[in-house]
Amino acid sequence: MNTQTLMRHPTDMLLVMAVVALPIGFAEAAQYAPYQGYVPDEVIVQYRDGANMLHAKSARQRLGLRVRRTLAQGQIELLEVPAFTDVPGVIAALRQQAEVAWAEPNYIRKRHAAFPNDPLFTHQWGLHSTGQANFATDDPELASIVGADMNLPQAWDRDGDDVADRTGNGNVIVAIIDDAIDTGHPDLAANIVPGADLAGDDADPNPENPILDHGTLVTGALGAIGDNGIGVAGVAWNVKLMPLKVGRIRDGEVILDSASILAAYDYARTHGARIINASYGGPDFSQAEFDAIRRLEQAGVLLVTSAGNSDSNLDYSVAAYPANYDASNIVTVAATNRQDNIASFSQYGPIATDVAAPGLQIVTTTVGGGWSTPNDCMNGGSCGVSGTSFASPYTAGVAALIAMTHPTATYREIKARLIEGAEDGVNGGDAGLLTAGGRIDADNSLDLTPGPSLVVHAVRLIDDGNHRLDPGESLTLEIDIENLWQPATNIEATLSVSGIPVTITSAPPPLAELGTGGRATLRFPARVGTPTVPHAEGDFALELRANAGGYQTQRHFRLELAKLALGMPRSARLSTGLHDEFHTYHLDLTTVPADNRLVFCTAAPADIDILVKRGTPPQYNIDLGAPPEDDPTYFTDADHIGGAEDGAERVVIDRPVAGTYYVTVLNYALEDQLEYTLETFLAPAGQDVRGATCSVEAQHRGSSSGGGVIGSGALVWAMVLLAARLRMSRRKTRQP
Structure with a gap:
């Protein structure tokens, strides 16, 4: 049968003989030698329009070629070259086929990038992700995805000549406000x-105790000296790092107090810093801190800060500062993981959070x-360090590179370049959905052509007065853009809207101009349909176009659709994805009979809490799952808390x-797919609400210790919250 096939295509026989007899001095071969900038065992072939693909397949088989990939609806093929021949010979043979339009090597394109010689750089997946293994597991699904990084090697190489000529010129001061910094570290000094x-x-910002270690970790991520043959590479290799120590040890615990931080803001502002990194935060709004940051804004200083590690949407939870102050010189940064998604611990929010890293x-x-190497991670050793604390200095380092590359850039331009240059995330990563810009891309940000940068500043619902989505209502969405x-x-x-039945x-x-x-x-009339589930969250995608189509972007925000009614239990699930630990419902109570009490009950197989507040949704900042001995943050401004274990x-x-009344149900146990039921009703003052009146509780009574009754005893919780508010700012570090 093979003989018959060859005889129908006599030229093929000659080609096979020529290929098998290689090496042969085809005239074409000379053009590929001595330079061999192509894959040595692959060729690319394009077939002519109308080509007989059966003939092409037959010829391919006789030449010993195997298809590795098809492109252009089958018109182009990537072929594997057998070991007994070479690329030039196969190309010459293919070019003699009537079905072939052209054949050529699978050329290799060099990455125009600069790679430092620091020995630990191969572990720095956030700077250059090549598929490195996860330090804590052998699971290949948790390894780094190629490209899930900040694109630093390309950013460092300004001209594409493999020379690191855009790593910083030392003309910008970045202040690092933190517990302490080891100024003598050989990779920093x-x-x-x-x-x-x-x-x-x-004048000494060095740590007097090794537990004051956070600032040194942060500083290395931002500005460790690159290409010096030791340790790691920072984002900016040549940058002036101003260490400002605000940490002290009190009762064996490291604290960062507001008074010291305020002094550091003013010191940085008056000593030439253009950028500040602030890898810390707390749940309390401080007027003094806000005013100090406004002074930084007036002086043109950019403040880069971490979003926090409590896995909540800051657009809802609010209570995170300085991340959530309304100041245009703040860049709030979420953390991404190796799969280019917002990390499971990171706080986020497409309005409140600007970018991720x-x-x-x-x-x-x-x-x-030393260095936080991944030595013996799976055997109890170091796994590196994790937290938004390190996403922030990575971003501050890119901001420093922007300031040094574009010396006249204002803080607004630097912030805009960070946001506009960011990427949504590779392989469907969610950074573009859960932050304003996405995951930082340093090369994009540095090379952007100047233009607008439109972001969502605030969203309001003009409705019946509860400022929530209600089934069946018509309302107006007001979106403030900046x-x-x-x-x-x-x-x-x-x-446009997805995830909930809302029609715009x-x-x-059009707006004529925005300087x-x-x-x-922007005002969008909308109608709310009937949801199919008790709690749902919608993604709102705002498409913005300007300058005759020369500028286009998409910004997101999220809204919940979750209405309660008296006497109607609602059942739903928490933690159906990475970021689904908090559900907020609302109850419109129009009239209250005399001598009645309002009761909220829950039932779930694991520890959940509820936060109840009248008038506005509760704010919160809660370390979910943390054991009491770790002194976790449990902050809320709720009027009432159900916090039994x-x-x-x-x-x-x-x-x-x-x-x-607004009710936030939270998954304190951090159980995946945690089913719960929430019920609310009015009960006469004399009725025992600890009994079977709570129908959802009665269903789970066998596994319940009775729950927590918060009513007239709310004053006790108020005292607890007051104590919580006196806590100092916490460093935003998360251990893997």
Whole structure:
């Protein structure tokens, strides 16, 4: 049969003989030697339009070629070259086929990139992700995805000549406000400029105790010296690092207090810092801190800060500062994981959080001249360090590179470049959905052509007064947008919704112009349909176009659809994905009979809590799953808390008044796919609400210790919360 086939195509026989007899001096071969910039065992072939593909397949088989990949609907094939021949010979043979339009090598394109010689750089997946293994597991699904990084090797190489000529010129001061910094570390010392100890009122920012280690870890991520043959590479290799110590040890615990931080803000502002890194935060709004940050804004200083590690949407939970202050010079940073998603621990929010950067298993500098290597991670050793604390200095390092590359850039331009240059995430990563810009891409940000940068500043619901989505209602969505960079003209906007039954009925007219720093309001009428589940969250995608199509972007925000009704239990699931630990419902209570109490009950097989507040949704900042001995943060401004250590919570409000009550159910146990039921009802003052009246609780009574009754005893919780509010700012570090 093979003989018959060959005889029908006599030229094929000659080609096979020629190929088998290689090496042969085809005239074409000379053009590929001595340079061999192609894959040595692959060729690419394109077939002519109308080619007989059966003939092509037959010829391929006789030449010993195997298809590795098809492109262009089968018109182009990547072929594997057998070991007995070579690429030039196969190309010559293919070019004689009537079906072949052209054949050529599978050329190799060099990455125009610069790679440092630091020995631990191969572990720094956040700077260059090549598929490195996860330090803590052998699971290949948790290894790094190629490209899930900040694209630093390309950013460092300005001209594409493999020379690291854009790693910093030392002309920008970045202040690192943190517990302490080891200024003598061999990977940092040459970049350190004079700083101060603002907690101890002296000039020495070094740690007096090794537990003051956070600042050294942060500083190495930002500005460790690259290509010096030791340790790691920072994002910016040549940058002035101003260490400002604000940490002290009190009762064996490291604290960062507001007074010291305020002094550090002013020190940085008056000593030439253009950028500040603030890898810390707390749940309390501080007017003094806000005013200090506004002074930084007036001085043109950019403040880069970490979003936090409590896995909540800051657009909902709010209570995280300085991350959530309304100041245009703040860049709030979430953390991404090796799969280019927002990390499971990271706080986020497409309005409150500007960008994301790698924050899991980071290899960086440590106190005493060492590095946080992944040695023996799976045997109880180091796994690197994790947390938004390290996503922030990575971003601050890119901001420093922008400031050094574009010396006239204002803080607005730097912030805009970070946001506009960011990527959504490879392989469907969610950073673009859960932050304003996405995951940082340093090369994009550095090379951006100047233009507008339109972001969502705030969203309001103009409705019946509860400011929540209600089934069947018509309302108006008001979206405030802000332009961070160059003027935008003829701004057109459209809004789409997924995940919940909301229909946008019309779009606003175009905006004529929005200048630098300008804000405007877009109004979208909408109708809410009937949901199929008790709790749902919708993704709202705002498409913005300006400058005659020269600028286009998409911004997101999220809204919940979850309405309660008296006497109607609602059942749902928490933690159906990476970021689904908090559900907020609302109850519109129009009238209250005299001498009635308002009761909220829950049932779940694991520990959940409920936060109840009248008038506005509760704010919160809660370390989910943390054992009490770790002194976890449990902050909320809720009026009432159901906080028993099980799934049967009960909140009783003795003298309720009409209005909207908001109830946040939280998965304290961090159980995946945790089913729960929430019920609310009115009960006469004399009725025992500990009994079977709570129908959902009765269903789970066998596994319940009785729940927590919070009513007239709310004063006790208020005292607990007051104590919590006195806690100092916590360093935002997460251990893997």
